[in-house]
Structures are given as structure tokens and as C-alpha cells.
Amino acid sequence: QVAVEAKGATKIFGTGEEAVHALDNVSVAIRENEFFTLLGPSGCGKTTLLRLIAGFELPSAGDILLAGESVVHLPPYQRPVNTVFQSYALFPHMTVAQNIAFGLEMRGISKAETAARVEEMLALVRLGKLGGRKPSQLSGGQQQRVALARALANHPKLLLLDEPLSALDLKLRKEMQIELKRIQLDTGITFIFVTHDQEEALTMSDRIAVMSHGKILQIGTPTEIYEHPTSRFVADFIGETNLIDVALGARSNGQMGLKLPGGREIAVPLPQGVALGDKGTVAIRPERTSLTRDADRQLAGKIENIVYFGTDTSYFVTLADGKTFHVRVQNREGARMGFDKGEEVGIRFATDAAQ
Ligand code: ADP
Ligand code: MG
Numbered sequence: 001q002v003a004v005e006a007k008g009a010t011k012i013f014g015t016g017e018e019a020v021h022a023l024d025n026v027s028v029a030i031r032e033n034e035f036f037t038l039l040g041p042s043g044c045g046k047t048t049l050l051r052l053i054a055g056f057e058l059p060s061a062g063d064i065l066l067a068g069e070s071v072v073h074l075p076p077y078q079r080p081v082n083t084v085f086q087s088y089a090l091f092p093h094m095t096v097a098q099n100i101a102f103g104l105e106m107r108g109i110s111k112a113e114t115a116a117r118v119e120e121m122l123a124l125v126r127l128g129k130l131g132g133r134k135p136s137q138l139s140g141g142q143q144q145r146v147a148l149a150r151a152l153a154n155h156p157k158l159l160l161l162d163e164p165l166s167a168l169d170l171k172l173r174k175e176m177q178i179e180l181k182r183i184q185l186d187t188g189i190t191f192i193f194v195t196h197d198q199e200e201a202l203t204m205s206d207r208i209a210v211m212s213h214g215k216i217l218q219i220g221t222p223t224e225i226y227e228h229p230t231s232r233f234v235a236d237f238i239g240e241t242n243l244i245d246v247a248l249g250a251r252s253n254g255q256m257g258l259k260l261p262g263g264r265e266i267a268v269p270l271p272q273g274v275a276l277g278d279k280g281t282v283a284i285r286p287e288r289t290s291l292t293r294d295a296d297r298q299l300a301g302k303i304e305n306i307v308y309f310g311t312d313t314s315y316f317v318t319l320a321d322g323k324t325f326h327v328r329v330q331n332r333e334g335a336r337m338g339f340d341k342g343e344e345v346g347i348r349f350a351t352d353a354a355q
Pocket of ligand 2: 046047048
């Protein structure tokens with residue numbers, strides 16, 4: 001069941017030379033009960049897409065549908081959508097309970113029903129006893145919980161969250177990531193979550209849309225996005241990756257030859273549905289590679305630098321084409337191989353690690 005759909009959504013700010021294409025023909029369908037994340041660098045159009053869904057902006061072209069019905073003619077307050085912003089935007093002179101009750105009273109909900117909803121929301125966000133406090137008497141994380149409670153109090157069908165955790169410090173942010181996920185599961189409300197933090201997107205989302213320059217480049221589960229990036233941008237933006245320029249060789253039986261820097265050739269599964277020339281780029285994750293002194297290797301180079309991380313170690317190896325290749329291996333006790341800086345080594349990876 002589709003909760004929200006953007007169809008060819010386009011937003012252009014300004015005109016003529018000054019025109020900014022904030023969103024360029026974006027189409028995406030977000031399912032009910034989904035934790036869906038818009039991920040991309042600053043300025044790629046994430047907030048603009050949320051504002052179109054909420055109704056704060058009108059699309060220049062295209063359509064926004066909620067539960068199958070176009071809503072572009074509806075003002076924000078008539079859409080079953082609420083938004084949580086990075087700045088919590090709480091009313092400072094009101095108590096926590098009054099902040100949560102505010103929207104309900106505006107909608108003419110009875111006093112008894114409002115009081116019951118406030119209790120329900122305080123329990124949901126685990127602020128049970130703090131209803132009487134003012135926002136200034138709360139920590140940043142607690143204020144964020146109040147903002148969430150206020151946005152959920154009128155039981156919206158859809159909650160939009162625009163970088164809600166980016167003002168929190170790392171420890172609190174991790175804690176709130178788990179809390180947000182729990183609240184989404186408890187309420188069953190569709191969440192559209194915006195972040196520029198790829199790790200946050202990977203750990204929290206059912207599906208992710210990766211955006212760049214007003215376009216959606218790829219939509220998929222965290223595993224699909226991480227393990228099968230379909231573009232150089234996505235491979236590079238999500239996690240760390242080695243991008244290697246290769247010459248494409250013979251194709252047969254669903255396999256394709258790749259000529260690697262240094263001259264070795266490997267066979268990889270032929271990608272489906274893409275037009276291939278005679279050159280390409282493969283992406284190889286550092287953690288799917290290892291170092292070797294054996295002849296059984298795909299690449300070779302010289303160790304330029306070694307960085308110890310406790311659980312694993314990174315080796316930065318300069319290849320034949322002069323580029324640096326990152327190999328990351330887990331540190332298991334007794335498995336120390338003693339590779340040194342300056343040593344000539346081989347790099348090994350399974351061919352299914354090359355995307
Ligand atoms: P993000 O949230 O991904 O950082 P935004 O959606 O805020 O990106 O912005 C996308 C692009 O549109 C940016 O280039 C931004 O400067 C521009 N933009 C956003 N809002 C406006 C506006 N009201 N007027 C003009 N340009 C805007
Ligand atoms: Mg933004």
C-alpha cells in the first residue's frame with residue numbers, strides 16, 4: 001500500500017539566469033509503515049521534497065499523492081502530515097504538556113481527549129513525569145522528544161523528519177536513532193527521514209533514496225544500496241569504497257573480463273541493463289579485500305601507510321596507476337600478518353566484491 005508518491009516532482013526557485021532546479025523530475029513511492037530515508041549532501045533537494053509533501057511549497061511541475069489522491073491543491077493543515085525540524089521549535093513559555101496539547105486544542109479536540117493524548121504521547125516518548133516542565137528545563141535530547149510527541153499527538157498518517165538529530169552530540173544521537181526507530185515501530189506511522197549522514201541512513205531505514213543535485217539516483221534497502229551501488233556517486237557517497245578504472249574485455253556466458261591496473265584480468269558477472277563501452281569503473285569495499293604475499297592476487301602495490309583502529313587495521317596501498325587503494329582487515333588475535341610500511345604486497349578480493 002503506497003502512503004506517499006511523488007510523480008515527476010520538479011521545483012524551480014527563481015527565473016532566468018537565477019533559476020535553481022532544487023528538484024528535477026523526482027518520482028518515488030513510499031509505502032505505508034515504512035521508515036524511508038532521503039539521503040544526500042547539503043543542497044541536493046531533500047528539504048524541498050519534504051516541503052512539497054507537507055504542502056509548504058507547490059511543485060513547479062509534477063504531482064504529490066497521499067494514499068493515491070493528489071494533494072497539491074490542499075494547504076498544509078488539511079494534509080495528514082506533520083513535520084519535525086532540526087530546531088525543535090517548542091513554545092518556550094508553555095510547559096511540555098501544553099506544547100504537546102497545543103495542536104489538539106487548535107483542532108477543537110475535547111479537554112478530556114486532549115489530556116488522554118498528552119499522557120499517551122509522554123509515555124510513547126518516555127518523558128512520563130516531565131509534563132510540567134518548561135523546555136528550558138530539559139536537555140537537548142528531551143526537547144527533541146517533546147517535538148516528536150507534539151508532532152505525533154494528532155495521529156498523523158505521515159511524519160516528516162528533517163535532519164532531526166543533527167543538533168545532538170554523537171552519544172545522544174545514537175540513542176535517539178534507536179528511540180526513533182522504536183517509536184516508528186510502536187506507532188506504525190510512515191516516517192520520511194532526512195539525513196546527510198550515510199551511517200544513520202544505513203542503520204535506521206527500511207529503504208533509502210540517495211539524492212544528488214535535485215535527482216534521486218538510487219532507491220533500495222540499505223543492503224542493496226551498500227552492496228550494489230548503481231552509480232559512481234552512490235558507491236562513493238555510501239561508506240568507503242575503492243573506485244578503480246578498468247578496461248572492459250571480452251563478454252561471454254554472462255561474464256565479462258576486466259583488465260585491472262597492473263595488467264591482470266579478472267572475470268566478473270556481466271551487469272544487466274547498462275550500456276557498456278570499453279572502459280568502466282569498479283567499486284570495491286575496503287573490508288572485502290585482503291593483503292597477500294602469494295602470487296594469487298588481483299592487484300599489487302606498495303604499502304604507503306598503516307592505520308590501526310583497534311578492531312581492524314587499514315592499509316593504504318599505492319597501485320601501478322599511482323592511485324591509493326584502501327584495504328581494511330579485521331584484527332584477530334594470532335592472525336597478525338606483520339605487513340610493513342614500504343612493503344610490496346598483493347591485494348586479493350573475491351570477484352563478487354567488484355561492483
Ligand atoms: P537540502 O535540504 O538537501 O540541503 P534544499 O532542498 O534545502 O537542500 O535545497 C536545494 C537547492 O534549492 C539548494 O540549491 C538551495 O539553495 C535551493 N533552495 C531551497 N529553497 C530555496 C528558496 N526558497 N529559494 C531559492 N532557492 C532555494
Ligand atoms: Mg535541508
